[in-house]
Amino acid sequence: MNDEVEPKVSDTGTGAPQATEPEPPPPPSLWHTTLRDIASGHAMVAFLSVILAVLVGSVMILATDEQVRSAAGYIGARPSDFFEAVWEAISGAYAALFRGAIYNGEAELFETRIRPLTETLKFSGPLIAAGLGVGLAFRAGLFNIGGRGQMLLAGAAAGWVAVSVELPTVLHLPLAVAAGVLAGALWAGIVGLLKARTGAHEVIVTIMLNYVGFYLVFYALSRQGLLQAPGSGNPKSAAMPESAVLPKLLGDRFNLHFGFVLALVAVALVWWLLNRSALGFRFRAVGENPEAARAAGIDVGRTYTVVMLIAGGLVGLAGVNQVLGTVTSGVTVDLDAGIGFDAITVALLGRSRPLGILAAGLLFGALKSGGFAMSASEGIPVDIVLVVQSLIVLFIAAPPLVRAMFHLPKRGATA
Amino acid sequence: MSTTTEIPVPANAEGIGTATSTRGLLKTPILFAVVTLLVLLLVALKSRRGETTFRLAVDTDLFELPEVAVSSTAGTTTMVVLLAVCTAVSAVLVSRGRRTPLWLIAVFSVFAMTGFLCWAAAGEAVPVIGLLGGSIALAVPLVFGALGGVLGERAGVVNIAIDGQLLFGAFAAALIGSMAGSSWGGLVAAMLAGAMVALALGFFTITYFVDQVIVGVVLNVLVIGLTSFLFSQVMAENPQGLNNPPHFSRIPIPLLGEIPVVGPVLFRQTILVYLMYAAVAVVAWALYRTKWGLRVRAVGEHPKAADTVGIKVNRTRYTTLLIGGLIAGAGGATYTLVAVPQFGREMTDGAGYIALAAVIFGRWDPIRATLAALLFGFATNLSGVLSVLGSPVPSQFMLMLPYIVTIVAVAGLVGHSRAPAADGIPYRKD
Numbered sequence: 001m002n003d004e005v006e007p008k009v010s011d012t013g014t015g016a017p018q019a020t021e022p023e024p025p026p027p028p029s030l031w032h033t034t035l036r037d038i039a040s041g042h043a044m045v046a047f048l049s050v051i052l053a054v055l056v057g058s059v060m061i062l063a064t065d066e067q068v069r070s071a072a073g074y075i076g077a078r079p080s081d082f083f084e085a086v087w088e089a090i091s092g093a094y095a096a097l098f099r100g101a102i103y104n105g106e107a108e109l110f111e112t113r114i115r116p117l118t119e120t121l122k123f124s125g126p127l128i129a130a131g132l133g134v135g136l137a138f139r140a141g142l143f144n145i146g147g148r149g150q151m152l153l154a155g156a157a158a159g160w161v162a163v164s165v166e167l168p169t170v171l172h173l174p175l176a177v178a179a180g181v182l183a184g185a186l187w188a189g190i191v192g193l194l195k196a197r198t199g200a201h202e203v204i205v206t207i208m209l210n211y212v213g214f215y216l217v218f219y220a221l222s223r224q225g226l227l228q229a230p231g232s233g234n235p236k237s238a239a240m241p242e243s244a245v246l247p248k249l250l251g252d253r254f255n256l257h258f259g260f261v262l263a264l265v266a267v268a269l270v271w272w273l274l275n276r277s278a279l280g281f282r283f284r285a286v287g288e289n290p291e292a293a294r295a296a297g298i299d300v301g302r303t304y305t306v307v308m309l310i311a312g313g314l315v316g317l318a319g320v321n322q323v324l325g326t327v328t329s330g331v332t333v334d335l336d337a338g339i340g341f342d343a344i345t346v347a348l349l350g351r352s353r354p355l356g357i358l359a360a361g362l363l364f365g366a367l368k369s370g371g372f373a374m375s376a377s378e379g380i381p382v383d384i385v386l387v388v389q390s391l392i393v394l395f396i397a398a399p400p401l402v403r404a405m406f407h408l409p410k411r412g413a414t415a
Numbered sequence: 416m417s418t419t420t421e422i423p424v425p426a427n428a429e430g431i432g433t434a435t436s437t438r439g440l441l442k443t444p445i446l447f448a449v450v451t452l453l454v455l456l457l458v459a460l461k462s463r464r465g466e467t468t469f470r471l472a473v474d475t476d477l478f479e480l481p482e483v484a485v486s487s488t489a490g491t492t493t494m495v496v497l498l499a500v501c502t503a504v505s506a507v508l509v510s511r512g513r514r515t516p517l518w519l520i521a522v523f524s525v526f527a528m529t530g531f532l533c534w535a536a537a538g539e540a541v542p543v544i545g546l547l548g549g550s551i552a553l554a555v556p557l558v559f560g561a562l563g564g565v566l567g568e569r570a571g572v573v574n575i576a577i578d579g580q581l582l583f584g585a586f587a588a589a590l591i592g593s594m595a596g597s598s599w600g601g602l603v604a605a606m607l608a609g610a611m612v613a614l615a616l617g618f619f620t621i622t623y624f625v626d627q628v629i630v631g632v633v634l635n636v637l638v639i640g641l642t643s644f645l646f647s648q649v650m651a652e653n654p655q656g657l658n659n660p661p662h663f664s665r666i667p668i669p670l671l672g673e674i675p676v677v678g679p680v681l682f683r684q685t686i687l688v689y690l691m692y693a694a695v696a697v698v699a700w701a702l703y704r705t706k707w708g709l710r711v712r713a714v715g716e717h718p719k720a721a722d723t724v725g726i727k728v729n730r731t732r733y734t735t736l737l738i739g740g741l742i743a744g745a746g747g748a749t750y751t752l753v754a755v756p757q758f759g760r761e762m763t764d765g766a767g768y769i770a771l772a773a774v775i776f777g778r779w780d781p782i783r784a785t786l787a788a789l790l791f792g793f794a795t796n797l798s799g800v801l802s803v804l805g806s807p808v809p810s811q812f813m814l815m816l817p818y819i820v821t822i823v824a825v826a827g828l829v830g831h832s833r834a835p836a837a838d839g840i841p842y843r844k845d
Contacts, residue, residue, distance in 0.1 A: 060641075064648040143628060145768070198442070200826040204772045207765070208818040208825075219811035345636060348629050381647040386640025390633045397630070398623040 100373020124365030146206030147340025184316015192308030494530030554792025559746025575631025578767020584747020592660025609744020
């Protein structure tokens, strides 16, 4: 991991073509020490970041907890009540989170006990796939905020093949998956092509295509003969037929489906692509410095198009995962379930590296699965998970801040 | 990143002159021609019977303008001719190596819109006042957000967190407005909330050199989580007392409000709209005509040089970012202090990203960004108005329109837009 170069996202932002002037502040010295810092102490900082984020989350839970608030009213008279309430609120919340994400010790059957873990894996699948799509684009210096649109198009295409074609499973499922991945790829490919040909900024185009894709899919879902379930008036497709549904991995009692395996395969493929292939080298070269890449004879425009095609395909896989695996009752416009945006945080937390994204996707899947349990049993809104997730990314991105907060020694930095 | 090598030019009030090759200039006439053909196709393929009426007055007008009724086909055809003329003019200009002026693009857009309306609203009456006035109302948060974004980026800080600023502003306005029982209190709270998000953005990006895009995106998620959490944990417990702010009502401006068409559109709005006019003017003036503005732009273009002449780069970035936050926060107040005074989960629905698009579309210039934001407001309102009138186009395609227009414009008209040179790059003093 250490020998890899840090993805430089800052060049994408809204800052269009890179300035050709020599960069005013000489980045090497401090930048490199910071890099080494991150590399050497990354695990520690990551761990502390999670702790910090969880602490902030706890404060929020406490501040809004009824019992804690009422006990705080007479804290002078009976402080023990207050601390008891604090302990109950916090331990209740995190025990529920753990029960929902990893292992439910309270359940009777062994199956129900390990069920949360399988749910976590189920939620991780699309997060990993979409995270790879965003992360890969980051590596080539592109910011793909278009996850939502790409997932919608992919889900709609996969759903269309699923409901309108009749084939045996051996052919039907791969065909539906391929259609979804292709649709996601093409939808994102537009962005790469426009960027290459006209210089249109990918941030704007991906955002706009999210909306266009939403209304396009919405239109298809509300038209008989296109995607709408026959005889229905709702903007929803028919349920996916058996022959196009991703098989369950652990039998019918668990929701975990083959989509998770596809996500793992995608991790391996992207790892190979980035670290072992010439194409991946071009992606990284363009991401590091498009001008230098151009000077070295790389067709930058073409690289943008290709990277967006692949990125869109990966995000599309997440859409397929949802439609053919997690929610097989029919395609709706809500099929992306916020994953398109969550993917950005996953990619950031995973530092745009395939294995990092795998880990980040698993963590966020666990938080998602646990968050639902926490909200069901403790009445804590599931939004707390968003807060904790975003704080983790923020803290991890600022190692000096975390070090300062925990009074850790600065590593090597002398500036 | 572009196919032509670009040399950074110092930004000036005229915006940035980029692609000077004829190939780049050709885009506009080609785009014009495509639009002209599209409108022509509408009449040719699906001719509409009946007359289209343009209602130019509302009942409360002092002097009522008469309604204008034109035959749908004749109206659209006339507009196609005018569009063709504009295209020709643009082509001639480009063949002489000049760029298509902004006013021609504006005139062209008006013709294209009129032609489309003639066709789409055949047999119906188009409420022109409602269409334009509603557009302004819808554009208010976008304009405020875009102004905030322009300020931050001109100082060299990419602000993706506009959406977070709007949402936090909306939340604070609803909460504090209800608690204080005052809409002005709500507005002040909204501005402070926007500035708080800006402060967080500055803290991580300026002080801790974290990537600006990362922090922006993450702050948006953070604000969504925070406001949704507090909404269901705190506000939902007592909606009457905590989510029920008094709202701003419309204030017609005496004389100006009586001007036909312009009056009801521009001068019978809420105080927030008037504040928006003021904000646009002040930001444009401050950025280009004051010492402070010059410093801000210097810091965004070449921080090293600015530092050399004694400008405190990071302090300037902080203050500019905070002012931008105050402005964007005020935009958030429009969600909860006008019309339906109530906060709802994720109620900005990504408007901040549209404002960000307006910033880039407007080439980091306050006036152009405002115009871009108004275009979004118009397109959104148009789709609403047309779905009420029963247009032949499915409503989903109408709703898509603003976003497609943006893509076309960004790809065709703006092309290689150039950000302030140091936009997105943290400044480290050695």
